[in-house]
Amino acid sequence: MTYLKLDKIQKIYENGQPVLKEFSLNLERGQVVSLIGESGSGKSTLLRIVAGLENRNAGEVYLEGLRIVNPKEKLVPGYDEIQLVYQDYHLYPNSTVEENITRPLLLYDKNYKEKRVKSILKLLGLEKFKDKLPRQLSGGQQQKVAIGKALSLEPQVLLLDEPFSSLDTIQRRELIAELRGMFATLEVTVLFVTHDLDDALQMSNDLVLVQHGKLIQKGHPEEIFSKPRNLYAAKLFSHLNPIPYQQQYFIRPSDIQLFKSTGVPAKVKESQYLVHYNQLTVQLGTGEIWKVEDKKREFGLGQKIYLKWDEGKVVGPF
Numbered sequence: 001m002t003y004l005k006l007d008k009i010q011k012i013y014e015n016g017q018p019v020l021k022e023f024s025l026n027l028e029r030g031q032v033v034s035l036i037g038e039s040g041s042g043k044s045t046l047l048r049i050v051a052g053l054e055n056r057n058a059g060e061v062y063l064e065g066l067r068i069v070n071p072k073e074k075l076v077p078g079y080d081e082i083q084l085v086y087q088d089y090h091l092y093p094n095s096t097v098e099e100n101i102t103r104p105l106l107l108y109d110k111n112y113k114e115k116r117v118k119s120i121l122k123l124l125g126l127e128k129f130k131d132k133l134p135r136q137l138s139g140g141q142q143q144k145v146a147i148g149k150a151l152s153l154e155p156q157v158l159l160l161d162e163p164f165s166s167l168d169t170i171q172r173r174e175l176i177a178e179l180r181g182m183f184a185t186l187e188v189t190v191l192f193v194t195h196d197l198d199d200a201l202q203m204s205n206d207l208v209l210v211q212h213g214k215l216i217q218k219g220h221p222e223e224i225f226s227k228p229r230n231l232y233a234a235k236l237f238s239h240l241n242p243i244p245y246q247q248q249y250f251i252r253p254s255d256i257q258l259f260k261s262t263g264v265p266a267k268v269k270e271s272q273y274l275v276h277y278n279q280l281t282v283q284l285g286t287g288e289i290w291k292v293e294d295k296k297r298e299f300g301l302g303q304k305i306y307l308k309w310d311e312g313k314v315v316g317p318f
């Protein structure tokens with residue numbers, strides 16, 4: 001049996017357009033899936049529906065075969081087993097780190113509570129900050145507290161709604177690596193929402209792409225990279241150069257080889273130093289402006305350049 005099943009979920013806010021359109025997804029126990037979509041594509045709405053915090057217009061969510069009910073059908077919306085972690089932390093500002101993590105356990109036995117909080121503080125490396133207030137912590141530390149708060153109830157499913165967007169790149173990478181290991185240890189099922197492909201790839205190899213409330217493509221990144229279903233899926237991974245006279249067909253900068261004498265002629269208009277190559281902006285004889293990768297850093301501004309690519313690498317039609 002599928003562990004977490006999202007079955008044809010539909011959502012229309014009052015007086016609005018459909019935000020989710022027949023969205024279906026199955027997750028196995030312990031699976032970590034990154035869901036990528038542009039701003040406004042319905043990701044947060046989907047997570048709130050999965051958590052039982054938002055009414056859906058049609059479709060169902062099942063956890064281990066049991067139906068997750070809409071908030072309007074339940075006295076206290078939501079489930080202890082499914083926890084949502086928000087981008088803006090949602091911490092109690094006047095409570096310490098320890099108190100924040102303890103709060104969801106208000107009704108639990110004192111001994112259990114103490115043991116649980118201690119283990120979470122340890123798991124997240126927050127022991128030395130336990131008496132601090134959220135505002136005395138860095139963004140990354142606050143985000144860890146938010147995750148600790150969600151973990152205190154021993155959830156089976158963790159829903160992460162763009163939790164790292166306020167952190168800098170290094171903080172994000174470190175935290176994601178740490179969490180990835182932790183999720184595996186805890187065998188928690190995770191749906192991680194982001195608009196950032198790098199964050200998604202750091203977190204998991206299972207990607208789901210959503211656009212305008214619809215599931216566009218899911219699978220391993222390599223598969224989506226080589227066989228994108230639409231322009232959004234293709235563009236997520238890199239810039240796309242339009243092939244002259246072949247409308248809707250494109251070639252990626254990384255799939256183009258540069259030569260000094262044979263191939264499609266172009267002229268270097270701009271050169272930008274990037275970590276692994278110079279990114280050249282070139283103009284083809286047919287007028288198109290392309291981006292190419294000069295890995296040997298050998299071409300300069302105004303220089304003539306010749307381009308070749310393998311027809312098998314062409315993507316489209318989109």
Ligand SMILES: Nc1ncnc2c1ncn2[C@@H]1O[C@H](COP(=O)(O)OP(=O)(O)OP(=O)(O)O)[C@@H](O)[C@H]1O
Binds near residue numbers: 013039040046
């Ligand atoms: N409570 C609400 N009432 C009415 N419309 C809403 C409500 N919440 C979200 N929407 C609309 O639903 C659409 C999807 O919003 P949602 O927040 O789910 O997208 P998202 O992909 O999470 O975006 P972001 O990445 O910017 O957080 C947007 O057009 C938004 O304006």
